[in-house]
Amino acid sequence: NAGVTQTPKFQVLKTGQSMTLQCAQDMNHEYMSWYRQDPGMGLRLIHYSVGAGITDQGEVPNGYNVSRSTTEDFPLRLLSAAPSQTSVYFCASKNQGSYTGELFFGEGSRLTVL
Protein backbone atom coordinates (compact mmCIF):
# COMPACT_ATOMS: atom_id res chain seq x y z
CA ASN A 1 0.00 0.00 0.00
CA ALA A 2 2.47 2.63 -1.24
CA GLY A 3 0.31 5.79 -1.35
CA VAL A 4 2.48 8.75 -2.36
CA THR A 5 6.13 8.00 -3.00
CA GLN A 6 8.79 10.70 -3.26
CA THR A 7 12.38 10.30 -4.34
CA PRO A 8 15.03 11.16 -3.40
CA LYS A 9 14.54 11.62 0.35
CA PHE A 10 17.73 13.68 0.65
CA GLN A 11 19.71 15.65 -1.90
CA VAL A 12 22.57 18.13 -1.82
CA LEU A 13 23.07 20.35 -4.85
CA LYS A 14 25.46 23.08 -5.82
CA THR A 15 24.13 26.45 -6.94
CA GLY A 16 23.20 26.32 -10.61
CA GLN A 17 22.69 22.57 -10.82
CA SER A 18 19.39 21.15 -11.97
CA MET A 19 17.48 18.20 -10.64
CA THR A 20 14.07 16.55 -10.60
CA LEU A 21 12.14 15.48 -7.54
CA GLN A 22 9.98 12.51 -8.38
CA CYS A 23 6.47 11.91 -7.07
CA ALA A 24 4.24 8.95 -7.80
CA GLN A 25 0.88 7.93 -6.36
CA ASP A 26 -1.03 4.69 -6.80
CA MET A 27 -4.45 5.84 -5.58
CA ASN A 28 -5.71 7.08 -8.97
CA HIS A 29 -6.01 10.61 -7.60
CA GLU A 30 -6.69 13.35 -10.12
CA TYR A 31 -5.23 16.12 -7.96
CA MET A 32 -1.52 16.30 -7.21
CA SER A 33 0.54 19.11 -5.74
CA TRP A 34 3.95 20.17 -4.54
CA TYR A 35 4.63 22.16 -1.38
CA ARG A 36 7.74 23.47 0.23
CA GLN A 37 8.04 23.87 3.97
CA ASP A 38 10.47 26.24 5.65
CA PRO A 39 10.79 27.07 9.35
CA GLY A 40 8.21 29.68 10.36
CA MET A 41 6.68 29.75 6.87
CA GLY A 42 4.36 26.79 6.96
CA LEU A 43 3.47 24.85 3.82
CA ARG A 44 3.59 26.89 0.63
CA LEU A 45 2.08 25.61 -2.59
CA ILE A 46 4.48 25.55 -5.55
CA HIS A 47 2.48 23.95 -8.38
CA TYR A 48 -0.56 21.74 -8.65
CA SER A 49 -2.39 19.63 -11.19
CA VAL A 50 -6.04 18.64 -11.43
CA GLY A 51 -5.43 15.91 -13.99
CA ALA A 52 -3.09 14.59 -16.65
CA GLY A 53 -2.01 17.35 -19.02
CA ILE A 54 -3.15 20.15 -16.67
CA THR A 55 -0.89 22.12 -14.34
CA ASP A 56 -1.21 25.43 -12.56
CA GLN A 57 0.92 27.70 -10.43
CA GLY A 58 0.61 27.97 -6.70
CA GLU A 59 1.91 30.59 -4.32
CA VAL A 60 5.66 30.22 -4.99
CA PRO A 61 6.20 28.81 -8.52
CA ASN A 62 9.32 30.74 -9.56
CA GLY A 63 12.33 28.53 -10.19
CA TYR A 64 10.27 25.35 -10.52
CA ASN A 65 8.67 23.51 -13.43
CA VAL A 66 6.19 20.64 -13.41
CA SER A 67 4.52 18.38 -15.90
CA ARG A 68 1.72 15.82 -15.64
CA SER A 69 1.91 13.32 -18.46
CA THR A 70 0.22 10.53 -16.48
CA THR A 71 -2.24 10.38 -13.61
CA GLU A 72 0.35 8.66 -11.42
CA ASP A 73 3.40 10.92 -11.76
CA PHE A 74 4.03 14.58 -11.01
CA PRO A 75 7.75 15.45 -11.13
CA LEU A 76 9.09 18.79 -9.88
CA ARG A 77 12.08 20.24 -11.72
CA LEU A 78 14.54 22.76 -10.38
CA LEU A 79 16.14 24.32 -13.44
CA SER A 80 19.02 26.17 -11.77
CA ALA A 81 19.15 25.57 -8.04
CA ALA A 82 19.64 28.49 -5.67
CA PRO A 83 20.37 28.48 -1.91
CA SER A 84 16.89 29.96 -1.37
CA GLN A 85 15.48 26.66 -2.60
CA THR A 86 16.93 24.81 0.38
CA SER A 87 13.80 23.37 1.93
CA VAL A 88 11.72 20.29 2.61
CA TYR A 89 9.51 19.44 -0.34
CA PHE A 90 6.25 17.51 -0.01
CA CYS A 91 4.20 15.99 -2.78
CA ALA A 92 0.53 15.41 -2.02
CA SER A 93 -2.53 14.03 -3.80
CA LYS A 94 -6.28 13.71 -3.36
CA ASN A 95 -9.46 13.12 -5.30
CA GLN A 96 -10.25 16.28 -7.24
CA GLY A 97 -13.61 17.89 -6.65
CA SER A 98 -14.05 16.13 -3.38
CA TYR A 99 -14.81 18.27 -0.37
CA THR A 100 -12.89 15.89 1.79
CA GLY A 101 -9.75 17.50 3.10
CA GLU A 102 -7.76 14.32 3.03
CA LEU A 103 -4.64 15.25 1.18
CA PHE A 104 -2.20 12.34 1.18
CA PHE A 105 1.42 13.42 1.56
CA GLY A 106 4.65 11.75 0.65
CA GLU A 107 7.37 11.51 3.28
CA GLY A 108 9.17 14.56 1.97
CA SER A 109 12.41 15.33 0.15
CA ARG A 110 15.05 17.32 2.02
CA LEU A 111 17.02 19.49 -0.38
CA THR A 112 20.12 21.51 0.47
CA VAL A 113 21.58 23.91 -2.09
CA LEU A 114 25.12 25.04 -1.37
Next chain:
Amino acid sequence: RKEVEQDPGPFNVPEGATVAFNCTYSNSASQSFFWYRQDCRKEPKLLMSVYSSGNEDGRFTAQLNRASQYISLLIRDSKLSDSATYLCVLNSGNTPLVFGKGTRLSVIA
Protein backbone atom coordinates in the same frame (compact mmCIF):
# COMPACT_ATOMS: atom_id res chain seq x y z
CA ARG B 1 -5.83 39.86 7.01
CA LYS B 2 -4.14 36.54 6.26
CA GLU B 3 -6.36 33.80 4.87
CA VAL B 4 -5.72 31.49 7.81
CA GLU B 5 -4.21 32.53 11.10
CA GLN B 6 -3.02 30.36 13.95
CA ASP B 7 -1.12 31.08 17.14
CA PRO B 8 2.27 29.43 16.47
CA GLY B 9 2.76 28.55 20.16
CA PRO B 10 4.46 26.63 21.50
CA PHE B 11 1.83 25.48 23.93
CA ASN B 12 3.64 23.64 26.73
CA VAL B 13 1.20 21.64 28.82
CA PRO B 14 1.55 18.86 31.41
CA GLU B 15 0.27 15.37 30.75
CA GLY B 16 -3.42 15.11 31.51
CA ALA B 17 -4.16 18.75 30.82
CA THR B 18 -6.82 20.07 28.46
CA VAL B 19 -5.60 22.37 25.71
CA ALA B 20 -7.43 24.27 22.99
CA PHE B 21 -6.29 25.89 19.76
CA ASN B 22 -8.17 28.34 17.62
CA CYS B 23 -7.79 29.16 13.97
CA THR B 24 -9.35 32.18 12.27
CA TYR B 25 -10.05 32.47 8.56
CA SER B 26 -10.89 35.39 6.31
CA ASN B 27 -12.67 33.78 3.35
CA SER B 28 -16.34 33.48 4.24
CA ALA B 29 -16.79 31.26 1.18
CA SER B 30 -14.70 28.53 2.78
CA GLN B 31 -16.75 25.39 2.66
CA SER B 32 -15.00 22.71 4.64
CA PHE B 33 -12.49 22.69 7.43
CA PHE B 34 -9.96 20.27 8.82
CA TRP B 35 -7.25 19.76 11.38
CA TYR B 36 -4.03 18.09 10.30
CA ARG B 37 -1.26 16.88 12.55
CA GLN B 38 2.43 17.04 11.67
CA ASP B 39 5.05 15.29 13.77
CA CYS B 40 8.60 16.62 13.79
CA ARG B 41 10.34 15.92 10.48
CA LYS B 42 7.34 14.00 9.16
CA GLU B 43 4.60 14.67 6.64
CA PRO B 44 1.24 16.18 7.65
CA LYS B 45 -1.65 13.80 8.15
CA LEU B 46 -5.38 14.39 8.47
CA LEU B 47 -6.46 14.41 12.12
CA MET B 48 -10.15 15.19 11.71
CA SER B 49 -12.72 17.10 9.73
CA VAL B 50 -14.64 19.93 11.37
CA TYR B 51 -18.42 19.97 11.02
CA SER B 52 -20.82 22.81 11.72
CA SER B 53 -22.44 20.85 14.50
CA GLY B 54 -19.10 20.09 16.11
CA ASN B 55 -17.59 16.66 16.21
CA GLU B 56 -15.64 14.49 18.58
CA ASP B 57 -13.13 11.72 18.10
CA GLY B 58 -12.02 10.25 21.39
CA ARG B 59 -10.12 12.93 23.30
CA PHE B 60 -10.34 15.38 20.39
CA THR B 61 -13.21 17.80 19.77
CA ALA B 62 -13.43 20.12 16.79
CA GLN B 63 -15.85 23.00 16.39
CA LEU B 64 -16.71 25.51 13.70
CA ASN B 65 -18.10 28.99 14.22
CA ARG B 66 -19.05 30.38 10.82
CA ALA B 67 -20.41 33.65 12.20
CA SER B 68 -17.08 34.52 13.81
CA GLN B 69 -15.05 32.65 11.18
CA TYR B 70 -12.99 30.42 13.38
CA ILE B 71 -12.49 26.75 14.09
CA SER B 72 -11.18 25.19 17.25
CA LEU B 73 -9.54 21.99 18.41
CA LEU B 74 -9.80 20.79 21.99
CA ILE B 75 -7.59 18.03 23.31
CA ARG B 76 -8.53 16.48 26.64
CA ASP B 77 -6.28 14.39 28.88
CA SER B 78 -3.17 15.27 26.86
CA LYS B 79 -0.66 12.50 26.21
CA LEU B 80 3.06 12.79 25.47
CA SER B 81 2.25 11.37 22.05
CA ASP B 82 0.04 14.39 21.28
CA SER B 83 3.16 16.54 20.97
CA ALA B 84 3.12 17.77 17.38
CA THR B 85 2.21 20.73 15.21
CA TYR B 86 -1.49 21.11 14.47
CA LEU B 87 -2.41 22.64 11.13
CA CYS B 88 -5.71 24.32 10.37
CA VAL B 89 -6.85 23.65 6.78
CA LEU B 90 -9.62 25.14 4.64
CA ASN B 91 -11.23 23.94 1.44
CA SER B 92 -13.10 26.42 -0.77
CA GLY B 93 -14.30 23.99 -3.41
CA ASN B 94 -12.09 23.24 -6.38
CA THR B 95 -9.25 25.54 -5.35
CA PRO B 96 -6.21 24.14 -3.55
CA LEU B 97 -6.50 23.55 0.18
CA VAL B 98 -5.30 26.46 2.29
CA PHE B 99 -3.01 25.58 5.21
CA GLY B 100 -2.34 27.59 8.32
CA LYS B 101 1.24 27.76 9.58
CA GLY B 102 0.42 25.53 12.51
CA THR B 103 0.35 25.58 16.28
CA ARG B 104 3.06 23.67 18.09
CA LEU B 105 2.05 21.59 21.10
CA SER B 106 4.50 20.11 23.57
CA VAL B 107 3.10 17.80 26.26
CA ILE B 108 5.44 17.50 29.18
CA ALA B 109 5.72 14.59 31.63
